[in-house]
Amino acid sequence: MIKFITKRILIAIPTLLIIVAFSFFMMRIAPGGPFTNERALPPEIENNIKAAYNLDKPVYEQFYIYIKNLTKGDFGPSFKYKDFSVKELILNGLPVSVTLGLSSIIISLFIGSLLGIIAAINRNTIFDYSVMGVSLLGICVPSFVMAPLLSLFFSLYLGILPTSGWNNGNIMNLILPITALSLPQIAVISRMMRASTIEILNSNFIRTAKSKGLNSSYIIRKHVIRASILPIIEYLAPASAGLMTGSIIIEQIFGLPGIGRYFVVGALQRDYTLVSGVLILYASLLIFLILITDIIRAILDPRVKI
Amino acid sequence: MPLTQKNIKNNNLLLDIHDLNVFFNTPEGISHVVKDVNFNIKKGTCLGVVGESGSGKTQTFFSITGLLANNGYAEGEAFFKNTNLITCSNEERRGFLGKSIGFIFQDPMTSLTPHLKIGDQLAEIAIYHKKINKKKALERAIEVMDIVKLPSNRDIINSYPHELSGGMKQRIMIAISLMCEPDLIIADEPTTALDVTTQAEILNIFNDLKNNLNIGLVLISHNIGVIAETSNEVLVMKDGEILENGETSKVLTKPENKYTQHLLSCIPPWIGN
Amino acid sequence: MNKNNVKIVEDYANIKGRSLWVDARRRLFKNKAAVVSLILLFFIAFLSFFGPFFLKFSFSDTDWNSIYYPPNLNNGHFLGTDGNGRDLLVRILYGGRLSLSIGVLATLVSVFIGVIYGTIAGFFGGKLDVFMMRVVEILYAMPYLIFVIILMVVFGRNIYFLFIAIGAVEWLTMARIVRGQTISLKEKEFIETSKALGQSNFMIIWKHIIPNLAGPIIVYITLMVPSVIILESFLSFLGLGVQEPLTSWGVLISEGSREMETAWWLLIFPGLFMTITLASLNFIGDGLRDAIDPKEY
Numbered sequence: 001m002i003k004f005i006t007k008r009i010l011i012a013i014p015t016l017l018i019i020v021a022f023s024f025f026m027m028r029i030a031p032g033g034p035f036t037n038e039r040a041l042p043p044e045i046e047n048n049i050k051a052a053y054n055l056d057k058p059v060y061e062q063f064y065i066y067i068k069n070l071t072k073g074d075f076g077p078s079f080k081y082k083d084f085s086v087k088e089l090i091l092n093g094l095p096v097s098v099t100l101g102l103s104s105i106i107i108s109l110f111i112g113s114l115l116g117i118i119a120a121i122n123r124n125t126i127f128d129y130s131v132m133g134v135s136l137l138g139i140c141v142p143s144f145v146m147a148p149l150l151s152l153f154f155s156l157y158l159g160i161l162p163t164s165g166w167n168n169g170n171i172m173n174l175i176l177p178i179t180a181l182s183l184p185q186i187a188v189i190s191r192m193m194r195a196s197t198i199e200i201l202n203s204n205f206i207r208t209a210k211s212k213g214l215n216s217s218y219i220i221r222k223h224v225i226r227a228s229i230l231p232i233i234e235y236l237a238p239a240s241a242g243l244m245t246g247s248i249i250i251e252q253i254f255g256l257p258g259i260g261r262y263f264v265v266g267a268l269q270r271d272y273t274l275v276s277g278v279l280i281l282y283a284s285l286l287i288f289l290i291l292i293t294d295i296i297r298a299i300l301d302p303r304v305k306i
Numbered sequence: 307m308p309l310t311q312k313n314i315k316n317n318n319l320l321l322d323i324h325d326l327n328v329f330f331n332t333p334e335g336i337s338h339v340v341k342d343v344n345f346n347i348k349k350g351t352c353l354g355v356v357g358e359s360g361s362g363k364t365q366t367f368f369s370i371t372g373l374l375a376n377n378g379y380a381e382g383e384a385f386f387k388n389t390n391l392i393t394c395s396n397e398e399r400r401g402f403l404g405k406s407i408g409f410i411f412q413d414p415m416t417s418l419t420p421h422l423k424i425g426d427q428l429a430e431i432a433i434y435h436k437k438i439n440k441k442k443a444l445e446r447a448i449e450v451m452d453i454v455k456l457p458s459n460r461d462i463i464n465s466y467p468h469e470l471s472g473g474m475k476q477r478i479m480i481a482i483s484l485m486c487e488p489d490l491i492i493a494d495e496p497t498t499a500l501d502v503t504t505q506a507e508i509l510n511i512f513n514d515l516k517n518n519l520n521i522g523l524v525l526i527s528h529n530i531g532v533i534a535e536t537s538n539e540v541l542v543m544k545d546g547e548i549l550e551n552g553e554t555s556k557v558l559t560k561p562e563n564k565y566t567q568h569l570l571s572c573i574p575p576w577i578g579n
Numbered sequence: 580m581n582k583n584n585v586k587i588v589e590d591y592a593n594i595k596g597r598s599l600w601v602d603a604r605r606r607l608f609k610n611k612a613a614v615v616s617l618i619l620l621f622f623i624a625f626l627s628f629f630g631p632f633f634l635k636f637s638f639s640d641t642d643w644n645s646i647y648y649p650p651n652l653n654n655g656h657f658l659g660t661d662g663n664g665r666d667l668l669v670r671i672l673y674g675g676r677l678s679l680s681i682g683v684l685a686t687l688v689s690v691f692i693g694v695i696y697g698t699i700a701g702f703f704g705g706k707l708d709v710f711m712m713r714v715v716e717i718l719y720a721m722p723y724l725i726f727v728i729i730l731m732v733v734f735g736r737n738i739y740f741l742f743i744a745i746g747a748v749e750w751l752t753m754a755r756i757v758r759g760q761t762i763s764l765k766e767k768e769f770i771e772t773s774k775a776l777g778q779s780n781f782m783i784i785w786k787h788i789i790p791n792l793a794g795p796i797i798v799y800i801t802l803m804v805p806s807v808i809i810l811e812s813f814l815s816f817l818g819l820g821v822q823e824p825l826t827s828w829g830v831l832i833s834e835g836s837r838e839m840e841t842a843w844w845l846l847i848f849p850g851l852f853m854t855i856t857l858a859s860l861n862f863i864g865d866g867l868r869d870a871i872d873p874k875e876y
Contacts, residue, residue, distance in 0.1 A: 014717075015716075015717045018717055019717075023729070026729060026733050029733070136858065136861065137854075137858075139857075139861065140805075140854050140857040140858040140861060141850070141854050141857075142809050142812060142813070142853070142857075144812065144813065144816045144829070144832060144833070144836070145832055145846075145850040145853065145854065147836075148832075148835070148836035148839055148846055149846070149850070152839050152843065152846070156839075156840060241722050241723070244722050244725070245722060245724035245725065245813070248724075248725075248817070249813065249816060249817070252817065253836065263725070263728075264817050264818075264819075267728050267729075267731070267732045267817075267819060268817075268818060268819070270732055272732070272733075275728070275729055275732060276729070278725065279722070279725050279726070279729060282722040282725055283722060286722060
């Protein structure tokens with residue numbers, strides 16, 4: 001197991017390096033970026049950047065220093081927020097984004113899988129059709145339509161939930177953003193789970209289990225779920241990527257001070273260091289998730305060699 | 307109640323099938339795959355069922371055991387221990403399945419749950435039907451593994467299906483069907499997916515079962531050679547109908563039906579008599 | 580050849596004429612959801628491209644006398660007006676033009692890259708394949724929307740660049756599908772035959788592999804167009820996509836969500852147009868997949 005994990009980490013390192021290199025050289029070729037001359041920057045930022053990237057040294061050394069700083073968690077100074085480093089801004093937004101993202105992923109995995117399994121077992125019944133119909137709606141109504149609609153209905157029309165704001169993570173403030181963020185993922189996961197459960201239910205080993213006279217709830221628990229959940233585990237990383245991008249919009253709509261909000265502001269104001277810091281953070285998170293996925297899959301499916 | 311009376315008279319009768327029909331709903335309409343089939347199975351005998359693929363031989367036995375695909379349904383009577391398996395409730399049928407009726411499938415490679423250990427797959431059936439604890443169930447598992455001549459039992463119990471060969475998996479399937487000492491075992495093309503030497507070994511196991519345990523055995527196959535080797539009675543099916551039914555020796559030496567004659571003529575002359 | 584034989588050959592040719600595609604079309608038209616979706620989609624596309632010619636307002640005409648008109652069938656503003664007095668229907672149709680064009684064009688860009696990449700990796704196999712697929716895997720790990728945003732930031736918010744950027748990140752799945760199909764096709768007898776006949780690799784790929792990939796590619800296109808439309812709207816919603824006075828559904832929804840308290844129609848109608856389009860494309864994609872690859876029966 002340890003060998004497997006170290007091997008995976010060793011594979012992850014070059015991936016991360018490529019992403020870092022990409023963001024480093026993107027900043028260098030960007031017009032009006034931190035490394036070009038035709039810019040009008042406040043002198044203190046210019047000095048900060050010069051100090052951070054050692055602009056007098058050759059490019060490869062600059063890249064080396066950049067990576068060395070990254071390993072210390074130092075993403076450099078923000079390009080637009082004078083008094084903050086990128087690290088400070090990210091740490092500022094992290095609690096909000098983590099709360100949002102983590103609860104959404106847990107909720108969508110749980111509800112999505114559950115709905116999918118029930119729909120698969122009760123295939124071609126009213127329940128199946130309504131779950132699939134609603135989930136189609138969840139796929140076709142993008143989150144940036146769904147979120148304002150939810151807020152229109154629950155906040156402005158019914159007046160039971162606040163329209164926006166973080167309010168120190170008050171649960172009432174979280175309901176709408178988490179719902180809006182989870183709905184598309186619940187839709188995708190429930191469809192996936194339904195399809196994979198149906199496939200497993202039609203498989204030969206389930207026929208064997210039926211021929212043993214076992215009751216259906218036992219068969220579902222012991223024989224079906226562990227096999228049918230595999231595609232969902234594989235979907236964990238893409239789902240998280242979806243939630244990350246989704247949270248950019250959701251934080252914007254509900255006025256939540258998370259990383260996504262900083263990212264949008266940074267992108268609009270061409271704050272290169274901030275934007276590439278967020279890219280590196282999200283990419284490393286995804287690579288980490290892929291590693292987790294591989295480990296869970298190895299545990300669930302004995303055919304996977306580790 | 308004529309059937310039950312017959313059952314009382316003839317204690318040897320295990321399964322009695324009358325006017326069994328199987329249908330499938332397809333996009334092109336209803337397809338009638340088993341047509342008014344009548345036959346019975348006695349204790350201590352082996353019934354061979356032959357026919358080409360699509361002759362309805364598998365669906366006949368799937369309908370009795372409630373394993374038809376979702377779009378299939380059956381009509382008729384199939385009496386087993388005074389219960390009509392076609393019309394009884396699912397719970398009643400489940401009470402017999404695995405416990406009194408064992409089923410062995412064609413493809414051993416995909417018929418075992420990939421993520422469960424062999425021991426669990428053997429034990430669960432005894433735990434479920436006999437309400438015994440796991441330790442006792444595993445002891446029973448080792449017993450039946452002896453019957454199917456599996457070596458180094460402990461190792462196999464702790465392995466996963468993908469670690470075993472096809473022949474070993476099929477022995478496990480047979481072992482599963484034996485776990486609760488059934489009265490009837492239905493084997494659907496149990497040797498088709500195996501290579502020739504393994505085939506012979508598996509057939510030997512079936513011969514032993516038939517001789518040593520007083521059970522009814524159904525052997526479904528498209529291979530007349532396999533049927534000739536193991537069964538005492540034979541059923542020839544084509545297009546969902548029974549063409550011929552009788553003692554194996556009679557049917558195979560003096561076939562009355564043209565199709566049976568044709569089937570027999572397909573056997574290369576160097577195979578047995 | 581006597582007459583009878585000629586007839587047999589002709590019959591055979593006729594049977595062959597009922598090819599996979601004819602069968603697929605027959606199955607597709609049996610699928611009610613797909614047919615309804617096709618009609619709806621054509622209707623929306625037709626309206627978007629030709630509708631504005633028949634309306635009396637233009638998409639940038641501001642009218643300070645008709646600010647925030649609710650939908651009204653009598654004054655010509657069928658879906659109401661926005662805060663600048665612009666007619667919403669015309670703006671939705673213009674937005675549809677843009678969203679649909681970007682959807683189709685960016686998809687074509689990504690199909691082009693994906694097909695070439697996938698066939699090369701699948702056809703030549705070996706170390707090249709391992710390397711190329713490793714690259715795809717690495718790119719998969721990227722949060723691709725953030726990637727697009729960075730491309731937009733670095734290279735400026737240009738509408739032409741928008742679909743190149745989207746196409747450049749959306750080709751990965753296409754490449755994977757094409758590679759898988761190519762590998763399975765490569766083993767088929769007719770490819771072996773072509774090789775034995777001495778055809779060049781390029782000719783084999785062009786004449787035999789790519790035409791046989793048409794099915795999965797078409798299915799994938801119908802499923803990719805909606806995701807590209809969402810992506811564009813997403814960027815426009817954040818203010819990183821299409822810029823004023825041009826408009827797209829994403830821009831309209833973004834504006835609408837800011838003004839939904841005063842004028843709900845500004846959010847509902849663009850959202851409705853977009854949702855119907857996305858749903859139709861999904862139904863058509865599902866229908867096509869079932870029609871081309873009828874595994875179910």
